[in-house]
Amino acid sequence: MRRALPPLRALLGAARPRPPAPRGMSGPRAERSGHSALSVLPSFGFLFDIDGVLVRGRTPIPAARTAFQKLLNPQGQFLVPVVFVTNAGNCLRQKKADQLSHLLGVPISQDQVMMSHSPLRMFKHYHEKCVLVSGQGPLLDIAQDLGFCQPITIDTLREKRPLLDAVDHDRRPNVLSPSAVELPKIEAVVLFGEPVRWETSLQLIIDVLLTSGYPGNPYEQENYPHIPVLACNMDLMWVAEAQSPRFGHGTFMVCLENIYKKITGKELKYEVLMGKPSRLTYQYAEHLIRAQALQRSWEQPIQTLYAVGDNVMTDVYGANLYNRFLQERGRRRRAGDPAPCAERQVGLGWQRELACAAAARCSSVLVCTGVYSPRAQPGPGRGHPVFHGHRDFGFEPALLQPDHVVPDVDAAVDLVFQLENFAPH
Amino acid sequence: MRRALPPLRALLGAARPRPPAPRGMSGPRAERSGHSALSVLPSFGFLFDIDGVLVRGRTPIPAARTAFQKLLNPQGQFLVPVVFVTNAGNCLRQKKADQLSHLLGVPISQDQVMMSHSPLRMFKHYHEKCVLVSGQGPLLDIAQDLGFCQPITIDTLREKRPLLDAVDHDRRPNVLSPSAVELPKIEAVVLFGEPVRWETSLQLIIDVLLTSGYPGNPYEQENYPHIPVLACNMDLMWVAEAQSPRFGHGTFMVCLENIYKKITGKELKYEVLMGKPSRLTYQYAEHLIRAQALQRSWEQPIQTLYAVGDNVMTDVYGANLYNRFLQERGRRRRAGDPAPCAERQVGLGWQRELACAAAARCSSVLVCTGVYSPRAQPGPGRGHPVFHGHRDFGFEPALLQPDHVVPDVDAAVDLVFQLENFAPH
Numbered sequence: 001m002r003r004a005l006p007p008l009r010a011l012l013g014a015a016r017p018r019p020p021a022p023r024g025m026s027g028p029r030a031e032r033s034g035h036s037a038l039s040v041l042p043s044f045g046f047l048f049d050i051d052g053v054l055v056r057g058r059t060p061i062p063a064a065r066t067a068f069q070k071l072l073n074p075q076g077q078f079l080v081p082v083v084f085v086t087n088a089g090n091c092l093r094q095k096k097a098d099q100l101s102h103l104l105g106v107p108i109s110q111d112q113v114m115m116s117h118s119p120l121r122m123f124k125h126y127h128e129k130c131v132l133v134s135g136q137g138p139l140l141d142i143a144q145d146l147g148f149c150q151p152i153t154i155d156t157l158r159e160k161r162p163l164l165d166a167v168d169h170d171r172r173p174n175v176l177s178p179s180a181v182e183l184p185k186i187e188a189v190v191l192f193g194e195p196v197r198w199e200t201s202l203q204l205i206i207d208v209l210l211t212s213g214y215p216g217n218p219y220e221q222e223n224y225p226h227i228p229v230l231a232c233n234m235d236l237m238w239v240a241e242a243q244s245p246r247f248g249h250g251t252f253m254v255c256l257e258n259i260y261k262k263i264t265g266k267e268l269k270y271e272v273l274m275g276k277p278s279r280l281t282y283q284y285a286e287h288l289i290r291a292q293a294l295q296r297s298w299e300q301p302i303q304t305l306y307a308v309g310d311n312v313m314t315d316v317y318g319a320n321l322y323n324r325f326l327q328e329r330g331r332r333r334r335a336g337d338p339a340p341c342a343e344r345q346v347g348l349g350w351q352r353e354l355a356c357a358a359a360a361r362c363s364s365v366l367v368c369t370g371v372y373s374p375r376a377q378p379g380p381g382r383g384h385p386v387f388h389g390h391r392d393f394g395f396e397p398a399l400l401q402p403d404h405v406v407p408d409v410d411a412a413v414d415l416v417f418q419l420e421n422f423a424p425h
Numbered sequence: 426m427r428r429a430l431p432p433l434r435a436l437l438g439a440a441r442p443r444p445p446a447p448r449g450m451s452g453p454r455a456e457r458s459g460h461s462a463l464s465v466l467p468s469f470g471f472l473f474d475i476d477g478v479l480v481r482g483r484t485p486i487p488a489a490r491t492a493f494q495k496l497l498n499p500q501g502q503f504l505v506p507v508v509f510v511t512n513a514g515n516c517l518r519q520k521k522a523d524q525l526s527h528l529l530g531v532p533i534s535q536d537q538v539m540m541s542h543s544p545l546r547m548f549k550h551y552h553e554k555c556v557l558v559s560g561q562g563p564l565l566d567i568a569q570d571l572g573f574c575q576p577i578t579i580d581t582l583r584e585k586r587p588l589l590d591a592v593d594h595d596r597r598p599n600v601l602s603p604s605a606v607e608l609p610k611i612e613a614v615v616l617f618g619e620p621v622r623w624e625t626s627l628q629l630i631i632d633v634l635l636t637s638g639y640p641g642n643p644y645e646q647e648n649y650p651h652i653p654v655l656a657c658n659m660d661l662m663w664v665a666e667a668q669s670p671r672f673g674h675g676t677f678m679v680c681l682e683n684i685y686k687k688i689t690g691k692e693l694k695y696e697v698l699m700g701k702p703s704r705l706t707y708q709y710a711e712h713l714i715r716a717q718a719l720q721r722s723w724e725q726p727i728q729t730l731y732a733v734g735d736n737v738m739t740d741v742y743g744a745n746l747y748n749r750f751l752q753e754r755g756r757r758r759r760a761g762d763p764a765p766c767a768e769r770q771v772g773l774g775w776q777r778e779l780a781c782a783a784a785a786r787c788s789s790v791l792v793c794t795g796v797y798s799p800r801a802q803p804g805p806g807r808g809h810p811v812f813h814g815h816r817d818f819g820f821e822p823a824l825l826q827p828d829h830v831v832p833d834v835d836a837a838v839d840l841v842f843q844l845e846n847f848a849p850h
Contacts, residue, residue, distance in 0.1 A: 090594065136594060166671040168621040169515065169561060196593040198623040198680075203672050210669070219669045236687065244635070244644040246591040247628050247684075254687050255623075255680040259672075262661065262679050265811035386690035 038423040044304040044416065045081035045289035046071075047282075047319075050088070050100070052310030052370015053409050057240040060103050061369050063408035068104045070413050079424045081292040081302065082112055083285050087233040087275040087314065089116040089193035089249065090137035092145060111288065116232035116275030117192055119284045120146045123230070123272070130184040132157060132208055134201050135192030142192060152186065154201045157208075161216045164207055167199040186213040188271070191231040191256075194249040202256055209260065209268075224264070228271035234390040235275070235314060239371050250390060257391060273392060276309075277318025279325055286359055304420070305362040308412045310370025312400050313389050319364035320399040326361055365412045366402035374405070463848040469729040469841065470506035470714035471496075472707075472744075475513070475525070477735030477795015478834050482665040485528050486794050488833035493529040495838050504849045506717040506727065507537055508710050512700040512739065514541040514618035514657040514674065515562035517570060536713065541657035541700030542617055544709045545571045548655070548697070555609040557582060557633055559626050560617030567617060577611065579626050582633075586641040589632055592624040611638040613696070616656040616681075619674040627681055634685065634693075649689070653696035659815040660700070660739060664796050675815060682816065698817060701734075702743025704750055711784055729845070730787040733837045735795025737825050738813050744789035745824040751786055790837045791827035799830070 048054065054064040073079055084100060093113040100108040120126075130150040133139050143151035158165050160181045162173035186208050195201040207215040209226040231253060237245035260268040275281055286305060293302055305322075309315020366372055387395045406412045416422070473479065479489040498504055509525060518538040525533040545551075555575040558564050568576035583590050585606045587598035611633050620626040632640040634651040656678060662670035685693040700706055711730060718727055730747075734740020791797055812820045831837045841847070 163665070163667040164671075166665050166667065167619050170621075194592050194624070196595075196622070196624065198592075198627075199619070199621065199672060199677075202623075202676075202680075207669065217668060240588070240591045242588040242591065243642060244632065246589075247624060247631075251627075251684055251687075252624075254683050255627075258679050258683040259676055262676075263811065263813070386688065388688070 038421050040422075040424055041298050041300045042080040042293075042420075042422065042424075043300045043302060044306060044420050044422075045083065045286075045293070045302050046413075046416070047083050047085045047285050047289075047305055047307040048409070049276075049307075049309035049311070049315050049370075050084055050086040050096075052239050052372075053308060053367055054084075054100070055103060056370065059241070061408065063369070063410035064103070065105055067408075067410040067413045068106050070410075070417070072106055073424065076107060077296075078292075080422070081289040081296075081298075083114055083288045083292075084108070084112060085114045085276065085281065085285050085307070087116045087235045087238075087248075089142075089232040089275070090135050090139075091115070092138060092142055093118065111291070114281070114285050114288060116281070117142065117146060117190075119272075119274050119280050120148075120190070120230065120232070122284070126188050126190075126228075126230070129187040131188045131190050132186045132205070133190045133192060134195050134205060136194070136196050139192060143190070148190075150184065151190075152183075154195060154204050157183075157204050157215060158200060161204075161207075164215060165200045165203055167203065168197075180216075183214075186215070186227070188228040188230060191229065191249070191253065193233055194247065194252045198252060198255065201252075202259055205256060206259060206263065210264070224266055225269060229268065230272050231270050231274065233275040234273055234278075234393075235311075236388045236390075239310075245371065250388075253390070270392065273390065276311075276314040277321055277389065277393065279318075279322055282307075282318060282322035282325075282362060290358070301358060303360045305359050306365055306412070306416050307362060308365045308367060308409060310367050310372050312366065312372055312402070316364045316366055316402045317389065317393075317399045319362050320401070320403075323362040323364070324399075326359055330360060363404070364402045365404045365406060365415070367406055367408050367412060369408045463846050465847075465849050466723055466725045467505035467718075467845075467847065467849075468725045468727060469731060469845050469847075470508070470711075470718070470727050471838075471841070472508050472510045472710050472714075472730055472732040473834070474701075474732075474734035474736070474740050474795075475509055475511040475521075477664050477797075478733060478792055479509075479525070480528060481795065484666070486833065488794070488835035489528070490530055492833075492835040492838045493531050495835075495842070497531055498849065501532060502721075503717075505847070506714040506721075506723075508539055508713045508717075509533070509537060510539045510701065510706065510710050510732070512541045512658040512660050512663075512673075514567075514700070515560050515564075516540070517563060517567055518543065536716070539706070539710050539713060541706070542567065542571060542615075544697075544699050544705050545573075545615070545655065545657070547709070551613055551615075551653075551655070554612040556613045556615050557611045557630065558615045558617060559620050559630060561619070561621050564617060568615070573615075575609065576615075577608075579620065579629050582608075582629050582640060583625060586629075586632075589640060590625045590628055592628065593622075605641075608639075611640070611652070613653040613655060616654065616674070616678070618658055619672065619677045623677060623680065626677075627684055630681060631684060631688065635689070649691055650694060654693065655697050656695050656699065658700040659698055659703075659818075660736075661813045661815075664735075670796065675813075678815070695817065698815065701736075701739040702746055702814065702818065704743075704747055707732075707743060707747035707750075707787060715783070726783060728785045730784050731790055731837070731841045732787060733790045733792060733834060735792050735797050737791065737797055737827070741789045741791055741827045742814065742818075742824045744787050745826070745828075748787040748789070749824070751784055755785060788829070789827045790829045790831060790840070792831055792833050792837060794833045 054061055071079055071082060093115050094110045096115065097108045097110040097113045124147065127147040128149055130152060131148055133143050133151045134154055139153050140151055160183055166172055189205055189208060204215060210219040210223055211217040212220060212223050213227050233249040234253060235248035236250035238248045240246050257268045272280065289302055289305065307315060307319035368374055389395060404415060406415055479486055496503055496505065496507060518540050519535045521540065522533045522535040522538045549572065552572040553574055555577060556573055558568050558576045559579055564578050565576055585608055591597055614630055614633060629640060635644040635648055636642040637645060637648050638652050658674040659678060660673035661675035663673045665671050682693045714727055714730065732740060732744035793799055814820060829840060831840055
């Protein structure tokens, strides 16, 4: 694979001196949030990626435990707001919180965990409708936890319409004229994460889209735009124990998009794309950060979000994209432009709620324990990096430039404490 | 689905009078092979498609039995050379011959059956090499029957490299550092037909291509052009019992091509594409037709091939493409152009062998019992048909025009007997 890598200005050696000094600072924004006096209350929060930062596959990364000891007070409470932002979508946030508590040796609440599907909680417009859900794991639990009242899984649809799934010779039905089973119209498709038996999910999703929600009916001549598709987690690949990255949900989406286009000649359209690097994800993460600060009665406003991740294409790109949004909004506010207020008045409920985001900036911190490796940077003659982001995201190489590069998550925490002059003890 | 349909000049009513009269003849070539006197020895042969012509899913089409009674003499021998040309690839030709014998009530030999993979028998260059085979059914039997000495299946590769297949949470290995198992270099990938668990096959094929045949190694920076990929059966969809066509191997190939392109930024290339509408398939089918004629000591040369199918995009397009090839070659021969001889001298063994094809023409006969329906023709304002052929085949609408349209295979046999003035009894 050619990893799409940024032209980093500074790379780090392997040595990690203690106590921490600012390291790996690169780019013009590195000094921006320095304070002149030591702070004891946080005006910043952390967004931690999980895979490649805290774990690799199922193996913990040693620096994670050290880092988290620094983030707690002697009573075991967090000293700063912390949200775990993962693109994973095939499990409940409570399960992820339990895994993290065990892994890091500190208590993590489910309210600190943001899965790629978490913003669906805000899409109340769809909650009453019958939606087809694709993915694996406890899909119905996830859907119901998010507020969906009538989710239907691919497996259930397959049982109700047994003639549709014809790829696997050994799973074709014995009865060729099964009796018709009534099904409500499917009004949207929700893609939580990569399913298993891709041929089955791809076929049934295509059937739903080409019959406007009545799979089993003949394909219609006119069915475009198709019923809404809401997708979580666009990661093309992710890093596990194998020596090369493995297929993620983004790879499944590449298949779905291209089959739809081949059959219909038209583009599959997403109603919404969630998960890093989408802005919605960072808006929702900031919403959770502010909720934590409110709960702890930290009255100092949260000015800076530090997004710590291992993936340039998702973590860095997404944080920088959100930072650009925050900067632009700040400029408009300072200029007295009423546009930010307009944001509150139009649009859906979630847009109104999230438009109240108040941070001044979002800073990207890249670690070297996952997808990104400073040694694997493309050299001369190795060709151009390939864009592994999603089709619908414009590729802006400038957004691949992290604000900071550090060896691991422990160094990231040290760096941020120093930048913020944060000395809680 | 928008079926890609030709602007047919003549369509048939549903009534099918007996005894047969020329029906459904359309286009300028319909009269071309008429004879002035009745023939008793054949100067023509049949290429019958199976799905949509003789069966639909597992349900026999009634006209098939009637048709085949007319093709046999009282001793149960065929009166004309007949080859069954199917794009199916996931079974042995002997099994298909047995199914057809049972279905049609006449004895069919495996030498009359051409699967999409049959021409691989001629690719002796690959037979000694270790090749990865993808598909379902008796893959090793198929590969070995074709002459491959070292086939390795996706399932076997998955066992030997358990870290690679990471999509299904429930099938991930418990051991995270499995001991290394030696594997020979994989020197080619053979795609027989649509597999099951597409995520597994797609991941392992991509791994093989991006490691130049050493899956489990890190992806290489420079591995293009990749190792050869030989693919059988490009059908995007096929008709079963469901009301809309189902995914075929071509849909799997759409996924593979687009994942490869997304990851590498480059095009997946096929060393060879087999199955209708590829010329290789028709060359090989003619080879089988001539072998039958030779075996029966029919000394009259086989001048015309009648390709009977239900799919405009594969059966009609392929037959017309082959006819164009035959016409062009005939013109060059009549002009004394030495090019046909050059074909024999250069190239691979199979090219030399098949270049001896001697038919004068290949005529396309479309039946209405499968994918094609005269009622589903696009009308004004219904938009352009979408190209459902393979990416690597140029789309020439002129080649979608069948020479003849008939209600079913029985009418096809009647029509051809009449066109050829064939009266064996």
